[in-house]
Amino acid sequence: MVAEQPWLYTAMAAYALATVIAIRGIVRARGGAVGAAVNRSYEPLVLGLISAGVILLVMALTERWIRIGHGPFVNLFELLMSQLFSLGLVLSVVYWRLPVIRPAVIVVLPMMWVLGIWVLLLEPTASAFPPTYYNKWLWVHVGVGKFFLAFSLMGSGVAGVILLRKISRLAPLFRHMPPDSVLDHVAWRFMLLALIFESLMLIAGAVWAQDAWGRYWAWDALETSSFLNWLLLGAAIHARLTYRIPIHIGAIAILGIFVFAFMTYFGTPFFSEAAHKGVI
Amino acid sequence: MISLLKRLSSIRLTLLWMALLGVGAALSYDNPVDTPAWVLVVPLVLLAINLLAAIITNPSINRRGGLLIFHVALLGIVVLVAFGRLTHMEAHLEIVEGTGFDTDQLIDIRRGPLHSGKLDQVQFIQGPYTVNYRPGMVRGLTHSHVQVPDGSGGWERKVVGDDRPLVLEGYRFYTTFNKGFAPVLTWMPNRGRVETGTIHMPPYPLFEFRQANRWTPPTATEEIKFWLQLETGMDPESAWVLDAAQSRGTLVVRAGERRVELQVGETVRLQNGVLKYERLSSWMGYKLYYDPTLQWLFLTAMIGVLGLAIHFWRKFAAYPWPQQTSGDEKKTQMPGHPRGLNVALSGLAMKAGRSERE
Ligand code: HEM
Numbered sequence: 162m163v164a165e166q167p168w169l170y171t172a173m174a175a176y177a178l179a180t181v182i183a184i185r186g187i188v189r190a191r192g193g194a195v196g197a198a199v200n201r202s203y204e205p206l207v208l209g210l211i212s213a214g215v216i217l218l219v220m221a222l223t224e225r226w227i228r229i230g231h232g233p234f235v236n237l238f239e240l241l242m243s244q245l246f247s248l249g250l251v252l253s254v255v256y257w258r259l260p261v262i263r264p265a266v267i268v269v270l271p272m273m274w275v276l277g278i279w280v281l282l283l284e285p286t287a288s289a290f291p292p293t294y295y296n297k298w299l300w301v302h303v304g305v306g307k308f309f310l311a312f313s314l315m316g317s318g319v320a321g322v323i324l325l326r327k328i329s330r331l332a333p334l335f336r337h338m339p340p341d342s343v344l345d346h347v348a349w350r351f352m353l354l355a356l357i358f359e360s361l362m363l364i365a366g367a368v369w370a371q372d373a374w375g376r377y378w379a380w381d382a383l384e385t386s387s388f389l390n391w392l393l394l395g396a397a398i399h400a401r402l403t404y405r406i407p408i409h410i411g412a413i414a415i416l417g418i419f420v421f422a423f424m425t426y427f428g429t430p431f432f433s434e435a436a437h438k439g440v441i
Numbered sequence: 442m443i444s445l446l447k448r449l450s451s452i453r454l455t456l457l458w459m460a461l462l463g464v465g466a467a468l469s470y471d472n473p474v475d476t477p478a479w480v481l482v483v484p485l486v487l488l489a490i491n492l493l494a495a496i497i498t499n500p501s502i503n504r505r506g507g508l509l510i511f512h513v514a515l516l517g518i519v520v521l522v523a524f525g526r527l528t529h530m531e532a533h534l535e536i537v538e539g540t541g542f543d544t545d546q547l548i549d550i551r552r553g554p555l556h557s558g559k560l561d562q563v564q565f566i567q568g569p570y571t572v573n574y575r576p577g578m579v580r581g582l583t584h585s586h587v588q589v590p591d592g593s594g595g596w597e598r599k600v601v602g603d604d605r606p607l608v609l610e611g612y613r614f615y616t617t618f619n620k621g622f623a624p625v626l627t628w629m630p631n632r633g634r635v636e637t638g639t640i641h642m643p644p645y646p647l648f649e650f651r652q653a654n655r656w657t658p659p660t661a662t663e664e665i666k667f668w669l670q671l672e673t674g675m676d677p678e679s680a681w682v683l684d685a686a687q688s689r690g691t692l693v694v695r696a697g698e699r700r701v702e703l704q705v706g707e708t709v710r711l712q713n714g715v716l717k718y719e720r721l722s723s724w725m726g727y728k729l730y731y732d733p734t735l736q737w738l739f740l741t742a743m744i745g746v747l748g749l750a751i752h753f754w755r756k757f758a759a760y761p762w763p764q765q766t767s768g769d770e771k772k773t774q775m776p777g778h779p780r781g782l783n784v785a786l787s788g789l790a791m792k793a794g795r796s797e798r799e
């Protein structure tokens with residue numbers, strides 16, 4: 162076992178426990194008379210566990226950094242680990258600051274589990290740091306990209322609640338949350354934040370590409386995919402302003418945009434030969 | 442006129458042209474050589490017309506500062522990119538250590554019809570370079586030493602490489618993986634002028650086993666074949682540094698039936714003259730890129746995002762995020778909502794059901 166693995170496993174255990182406790186708490190709170198007090202005593206524990214997961218991932222990332230000599234920017238194992246950290250960080254802040262949407266955590270955490278399970282299945286092989294990655298724009302590009310993905314995930318969590326409420330057996334789980342019309346606004350608000358950070362990600366990426374490969378844009382697989390993602394988000398925002406899009410269709414659109422972003426991040430660089438990976 | 446502009450500004454058209462741009466971008470995925478540029482140009486022009494019309498006629502945009510800045514910046518980016526394509530220049534060059542940049546060295550030149558830079562004023566002298574390799578022949582950092590005019594008649598040393606291009610008169614020179622060795626030879630013909638020059642060998646270590654080239658001296662008829670046997674310290678299993686100063690090369694010269702192995706400083710008499718192997722030098726391949734819009738593009742894009750941020754900031758401030766009433770104590774019955782709801786009736790909740798833009 163390599164140095165970062167014990168930290169990673171414990172972090173994943175913390176996220177898993179947070180998921181279980183959140184689901185149990187929400188299931189228990191689903192009944193009760195209208196107007197009765199809702200038991201939210203489990204929420205600090207969930208917040209504590211997510212935060213613990215984040216700190217443990219910082220340890221895992223640090224251990225790996227020391228072991229292989231560079232940051233988590235190159236292979237899938239380290240990219241997933243780093244995303245689990247940043248998604249958890251944004252989730253914990255949102256969970257802390259916006260109590261009204263806390264139950265959405267039972268949608269968000271399982272979505273993060275896709276990354277969690279994936280990273281646990283990968284070998285923690287050391288990666289080689291390409292010469293063009295010493296550029297400071299890498300930090301900006303990756304940093305703002307993390308916020309883009311995290312805000313899309315938050316939007317998707319809320320959109321997920323809107324959709325799960327359509328299933329009559331699951332609707333009571335979220336009855337302490339605001340009505341769909343409010344959730345719709347909250348979800349899109351996260352997507353608007355995501356748009357800002359995605360725009361910054363494209364700009365920082367272009368500056369880096371100009372330094373690294375002598376061109377700011379060349380429609381490589383990753384560039385095209387993130388541009389389409391940006392365009393899709395822009396189109397969805399305009400469509401929502403122009404047409405009376407039913408709330409649940411809007412929610413599906415948000416999930417679609419998130420899935421697209423997910424594929425861009427974790428699919429394109431590893432399945433396309435000519436993505437950034439190919440030209441480093 | 443205004444009614445035409447209004448029609449052109451329709452957001453339905455925006456969505457249509459965005460879809461078209463999406464198709465164009467998807468067709469350009471991975472940059473296939475056979476995808477024509479118009480698949481992107483046409484939707485971009487349509488979007489630009491649509492956006493310009495909206496900026497002029499639609500108060501939803503032109504009365505809201507932040508949003509206006511963002512959309513004007515989008516338009517600006519399209520215009521700048523177009524101008525950049527018309528004025529850009531790209532090329533490749535290979536330059537031998539110790540020699541100066543010359544426009545004659547440029548190959549694969551591509552330039553926009555309006556390109557007019559001061560390339561003829563660009564001067565630099567290529568110095569030595571090193572390239573670090575990690576175990577497994579993984580290329581690491583390149584340090585290419587160059588000398589550039591210091592502005593007061595002298596020369597200034599600079600080190601460039603990888604993501605640090607040499608920028609002169611707006612022209613950006615990027616080192617590439619394309620680099621190799623170049624034996625320096627002096628040709629002393631039986632009759633005529635003595636000449637010193639270099640023979641470019643194929644890229645190293647990419648073509649490690651094909652370090653060969655051929656040359657016919659100006660006054661001779663017989664072609665000379667060269668093969669360079671290198672000792673560079675290359676070790677695929679461990680880290681090493683490619684450095685011409687630390688490398689040695691035996692030059693195998695074949696002319697007609699003759700085959701001679703030359704060390705540095707040695708000569709060989711051939712049919713039409715004498716050839717001397719002076720020393721082992723190297724060449725570096727650069728990519729040249731020029732686009733006068735780069736800084737403006739960056740600035741415009743950043744101002745655009747700032748505008749968008751201002752727009753959202755105002756919007757979010759007008760309708761705050763929904764807040765929970767503290768803990769479990771008090772519940773606020775939301776009109777029209779069947780169950781108890783502990784959400785404070787903040788702006789966002791109050792506005793629920795209405796469009797946020799109102
Ligand atoms: C190219 C033609 C475009 C036109 C004609 C256009 C037009 C408009 C208009 C009229 C509005 C105000 C809508 C309203 O509040 O009623 C708007 C808002 C907006 N547009 Fe565009 N737009 C264009 C392109 C884009 C693009 C490419 C993006 C980004 C991907 C974008 C992002 C936005 C955003 C984020 C808003 C604000 C949404 C909000 O406040 O919730 N626009 N646009």
